[in-house]
Amino acid sequence: MTSRGPTIDHVQVDAFRFPTPGPEADGTLEWDATTAVTVRVHAGDATGLGWTYSSPAAAAVISSHFIPLLHGRAAHDVTAARAAMQAKSRNFGIGGLAMQAISAVDVALWDLKATLLDVPLAGLLGVCRDSVPVYGSGGFVSSDDAELARDVAAWKGAGCRAMKIKIGRDRGVRPGWDIDRVARFRELAGDDAELMVDANGAYRGGEAIRVGTELERWDVRWFEEPVSSDDLEGLALARSGLRCDVAAGEYISTPYDAERLTGAVDCLQVDATRCGGYTGFLQMASIASAHNLDVSAHCAPALHAPVAAAVPNLRHVEWFNDHVRLEPTLLDGVAPVDGGAMVVQRERPGHGMTLSADAERYRSDPGSG
Numbered sequence: 033m034t035s036r037g038p039t040i041d042h043v044q045v046d047a048f049r050f051p052t053p054g055p056e057a058d059g060t061l062e063w064d065a066t067t068a069v070t071v072r073v074h075a076g077d078a079t080g081l082g083w084t085y086s087s088p089a090a091a092a093v094i095s096s097h098f099i100p101l102l103h104g105r106a107a108h109d110v111t112a113a114r115a116a117m118q119a120k121s122r123n124f125g126i127g128g129l130a131m132q133a134i135s136a137v138d139v140a141l142w143d144l145k146a147t148l149l150d151v152p153l154a155g156l157l158g159v160c161r162d163s164v165p166v167y168g169s170g171g172f173v174s175s176d177d178a179e180l181a182r183d184v185a186a187w188k189g190a191g192c193r194a195m196k197i198k199i200g201r202d203r204g205v206r207p208g209w210d211i212d213r214v215a216r217f218r219e220l221a222g223d224d225a226e227l228m229v230d231a232n233g234a235y236r237g238g239e240a241i242r243v244g245t246e247l248e249r250w251d252v253r254w255f256e257e258p259v260s261s262d263d264l265e266g267l268a269l270a271r272s273g274l275r276c277d278v279a280a281g282e283y284i285s286t287p288y289d290a291e292r293l294t295g296a297v298d299c300l301q302v303d304a305t306r307c308g309g310y311t312g313f314l315q316m317a318s319i320a321s322a323h324n325l326d327v328s329a330h331c332a333p334a335l336h337a338p339v340a341a342a343v344p345n346l347r348h349v350e351w352f353n354d355h356v357r358l359e360p361t362l363l364d365g366v367a368p369v370d371g372g373a374m375v376v377q378r379e380r381p382g383h384g385m386t387l388s389a390d391a392e393r394y395r396s397d398p399g400s401g
Contacts, residue, residue: 036106038148042074043099046387047088049396050358057174059200059234066354067396068362069094069133070387071140075107080144081387083362084136084305085332085355086129088396093133097121102137107148110141114311127285131308138309139335143382152378157310157342163373164340166190166333167228170353171197177216183353184220191372194226194348196254199243200234207243218250227252233260240266241273252276256301267296281316282306282330290316294323299347303330310339317343333374334359334366338383341376349374364388 051065069090070083084090101116117137121130146153168187171180180197187195197217199210210231218227229252235243240258247255254277259266261280271278281301284290285308293300300320304313313336317327326347329336333356336349351369359366365385367374377384 038075038078038107040073040075040102040105040107040144043094043102044072044074045091045094045099046070046072047091047396048362048391048394049088050354050361050394052354055174056172056354058172058198058230058232060203060232062174066358068358069136070362071136072387073102073107073137073140073144075144075148078107078144078147079386080140080142080147080382081385082136082139082141082143082309083335084132084139086132086136086305090129090133090136093130094137098133098137107141108145110138110145110311113141114138114308118308127289131285131312132306135305135307135309135312138311139304139383142310147382150381152338152381153383154338154341154376154378157314157339159341159376159378160344160346161341161376162378163375164329164337164346165348165373166192166351166369167194167196167226167348167372168192169196169228169230169331169350171195171213171217173198173201173213180213180216181220184217187351188221188225190351190369192351192369193224193372194228194254195221196228196230196256196350198232199229200231204231204234204236204239204243207239207246210243211246214247214250214252226254228254228256230256231258233257233263235259237263237266237269240270244270244274244276248275254279254299256280257282261293264292264296267293271296271298279328281327284316285312287315287319290319294320294325297325299326299328301330302327303332304336304339305332306330313339314342317345321345331355332359333369334363334385335383337367337374337376360388361394362388362391 277298302316329349331352
């Protein structure tokens with residue numbers, strides 16, 4: 033009988049809460065902090081790190097339900113571990129929180145596997161490109177003109193030619209404010225920038241078309257969630273009435289979710305911290321490809337870099353203000369952005385990132401097993 037190779041002997045789960053500089057808001061939500069739930073999976077002297085941006089409750093799901101499944105499991109069998117976690121989640125729901133918890137573990141398992149094989153994760157997943165294009169993202173509806181100007185200047189400084197702001201203020205009841213904000217955005221960004229907007233589902237179909245039509249004056253190329261991503265008919269209606277690309281998908285958890293969205297968007301957004309980690313991201317990208325669609329990675333730029341490099345139909349990765357600010361504190365080894373792109377790490381085993389000592393002061397709800 034052949035050996036199963038290294039086995040998982042310890043799993044540690046931690047939660048870290050990073051306050052924002054001030055209250056932030058989009059069209060349908062307000063927040064003042066971001067929580068990162070991290071997972072470290074150990075097999076002997078090797079460690080794999082994964083994380084998700086979620087509720088501290090995701091740490092409890094991992095500690096209570098997944099750690100017992102992982103102990104003693106062959107460290108290389110990422111697919112089997114993910115299937116076991118998904119099966120275990122049946123009675124409390126596979127989407128949302130459970131899939132976010134699975135996502136963090138899946139990323140850690142891929143990092144562990146590459147580390148054990150002593151290869152960079154990008155090489156293990158396959159490399160289509162040496163760097164991944166990013167777009168600047170922020171411009172919250174809660175920010176003033178000076179803050180918007182600082183955002184745009186930072187994106188320009190990083191070489192981003194595409195950039196995105198939030199609209200749909202107060203759940204879309206102030207379309208005049210939204211339109212004026214985009215006019216100011218174009219003035220700040222200049223004529224050469226590709227403008228993108230995100231309503232976070234604030235409008236309904238007809239209003240989304242009316243606002244989107246007005247935004248054509250400033251050559252807005254991307255309208256993200258003009259209506260709720262749960263409203264497939266509304267998304268399809270908006271898409272049929274707009275010249276710009278309609279995008280959605282950041283909340284999808286399963287391949288079934290991705291398949292349902294493919295007929296209503298021009299670009300499918302995918303978030304590896306929500307859809308099952310790197311395994312889920314590759315599944316979603318394949319589904320999009322089968323429908324001749326690009327994918328765009330939602331937020332978590334440091335986490336997405338290696339898997340985005342493996343996807344032929346990638347459009348770009350979201351370089352989101354909150355995560356750009358916190359990831360260098362949470363992690364050591366985050367790749368810089370230069371010339372509008374993030375270089376894919378290929379010098380160290382795994383994804384090349386480790387938990388930073390600086391994260392300790394933001395600890396929120398640790399757990400281990």
